[in-house]
Amino acid sequence: MYVIVLLVHSWLRWAVLAAGLVAVFRGGSREETGGKWFTILLDVQVTLGLLLYFVLSPITGAALDDFGGAMKIPQLRFFAVEHVFGMVIGTALAHIGRARVRKAPSHRRGRTAAIFYGLALIAILASIPWPGMPAGRPLFKW
Numbered sequence: 484m485y486v487i488v489l490l491v492h493s494w495l496r497w498a499v500l501a502a503g504l505v506a507v508f509r510g511g512s513r514e515e516t517g518g519k520w521f522t523i524l525l526d527v528q529v530t531l532g533l534l535l536y537f538v539l540s541p542i543t544g545a546a547l548d549d550f551g552g553a554m555k556i557p558q559l560r561f562f563a564v565e566h567v568f569g570m571v572i573g574t575a576l577a578h579i580g581r582a583r584v585r586k587a588p589s590h591r592r593g594r595t596a597a598i599f600y601g602l603a604l605i606a607i608l609a610s611i612p613w614p615g616m617p618a619g620r621p622l623f624k625w
C-alpha cells in the first residue's frame with residue numbers, strides 16, 4: 484500500500500505542476516478550467532500526502548515518534564516539516580486564488596489568476612524533493 488501511494492504521489496506531481504502552469508496563464512478565462520484542475524489535483528495530492536504522513540510512511544512515522552530528534556536530521560526534517568508546510572501554503576494560495584478569480588470583474592481575472600496561482604506554484608516547486616537535495620527523490624519513480 485505504501486509503495487503504491489508513494490508512486491502515485493510521485494507521478495501526480497507532474498499533473499499538478501502542468502495544471503499549475505495552465506492555471507497561471509489561462510486561469511482567468513471564463514470557464515476557469517485551469518484553476519479548477521489545479522485545485523482538484525492539489526486536493527488529491529494533499530490527501531495522499533496526509534495518508535503517507537500519518538499512516539504509511541516510515542520516514543514521517545519515525546519523525547513523529549521523536550520530533551525533536553528528527554529536526555536534527557535534514558532528510559527527516561524535510562518531510563516532517565518543510566515539505567508539508569510549503570505544500571499547505573501552496574494549496575491555500577491556490578484555493579484563495581480560485582475564490583478571488585471567480586469574484587473578480589472580468590478585466591482583473593487574468594491578473595488575479597497569474598498572481599495567486601503563480602505564488603502557489605512557487606511554494607509547491609520550492610517544496611518538492613528534487614534530485615540533488617539532501618532529501619532528494621528521483622524525477623520519475625519506477
Ligand code: HEM
Nearest residue numbers: 493496499528529532533535536540542543567570620624
Ligand atoms: C500536505 C500535503 C502533503 C503531505 C503531507 C505530503 C507528504 C509526503 C510524504 C510524507 C512524503 C515522503 C514519503 C516517504 O518517502 O515515505 C512525500 C513525498 C513526496 N511528495 Fe508529498 N506531501 C504533500 C503534498 C505534496 C504535493 C502538493 C506535491 C507535489 C505537487 C508532493 C510531492 C511529493 C514528491 C515528489 C515526493 C517524493 C516521492 C518519491 O519518493 O518519489 N507532495 N510527501
